[in-house]
């Protein structure tokens with residue numbers, strides 16, 4: 477009998493996949509610059525006599541015929557994204573539009589010389605190409621390979637791809653997860669919320685004799701999806717806590733406030749300037765007390781939180797009293813942090829919001845929030861609460877079009893098959909989980925709600941950083957997992 481992919485030596489599979497990966501690494505492919513890699517992928521299929529299209533977004537879609545006798549079995553989509561996050565270590569001369577990724581392979585890992593590696597998601601692409609070239613070494617129904625663009629910067633490829641590529645398929649194996657041994661079965665939808673209010677300034681009253689700048693810093697911050705459940709402090713929430721505490725002792729007028737850098741990052745720094753009739757020594761004591769108690773409560777996550785005060789000259793202007801009060805009220809009312817934990821798994825976050833940015837200029841103050849939920853209903857619930865808070869505080873509230881959640885499907889037939897194949901091949905069950913960040917699968921599930929989807933991958937560490945590395949020992953098992961699953965699908969109709 478011929479060698480099947482399931483009996484091939486792991487080294488042979490690894491070398492084959494890495495050959496494809498090395499070809500990809502030669503082609504610069506940051507998000508929104510995928511024309512060259514798109515052409516490369518198209519050519520790959522043309523050379524093999526397979527039907528392939530490159531759509532107007534530059535997504536590449538190829539058809540792989542079924543093994544003889546399996547033509548009427550359900551169609552399975554294998555999917556990965558062709559773009560990558562390009563970042564370099566400080567001091568490394570790297571132009572992501574021009575320079576190839578230089579690979580370093582040792583016993584255990586593949587990494588890049590001073591830059592991100594692009595195993596996210598180049599290894600998914602390389603594995604699918606390997607499976608296409610070895611399609612006669614395992615039994616399978618019809619396969620469609622879909623390579624999308626721009627996953628890392630807006631998912632315009634997945635969102636734009638024509639529905640027709642998804643509606644005739646039964647199964648999809650998305651190869652964009654980062655831990656071999658995990659099967660991802662759900663992800664979060666998101667909405668970006670922007671509150672804004674026109675503001676007016678006045679000269680500060682001379683009776684407000686204390687003019688002081690207060691800085692909240694030395695916080696860990698973190699990613700608002702992956703790290704929202706880590707119990708870390710939001711610097712803007714601390715700022716509002718300080719403002720309210722000082723406000724209990726006297727009048728305050730806010731001159732400026734700023735904190736946070738991105739919708740999706742927990743703010744690790746905030747600064748504001750006030751004029752107040754509370755003596756400076758009392759303000760300093762309030763700040764020291766809050767710092768001390770937060771250091772104690774958050775000793776495990778943010779033990780080094782620093783709240784610093786600095787006497788400043790009297791500001792030229794301060795916010796009109798109403799503008800300041802409404803701003804502080806809104807910052808207080810907005811929920812920031814975990815909102816609901818998963819009903820299926822109490823260790824997973826189901827809904828959350830992150831007050832990411834507060835910024836102010838001459839005529840406007842803005843607050844920016846990112847909300848996520850693994851069920852669309854909870855996104856709508858959070859949107860309602862934000863709208864109410866905005867209205868009460870007389871802010872204008874704007875929402876981006878919400879991206880849908882990929883909701884866990886307890887009846888997934890593909891998941892059952894995948895659990896069975898993984899356990900047979902690896903001697904232990906995989907971990908099945910939902911994640912609280914976005915994947916392209918949300919978009920695909922929306923195009924075809926009946927499409928049965930899982931997301932899997934090799935183990936890729938430190939993605940989106942120059943320390944990204946691929947665990948080589950997970951490549952062949954992952955390829956065998958996909959091939960075994962395709963065989964199982966072709967038996968199970």
Ligand SMILES: [Zn+2]
Nearest residue numbers: 596597627652
């Ligand atoms: Zn990815």
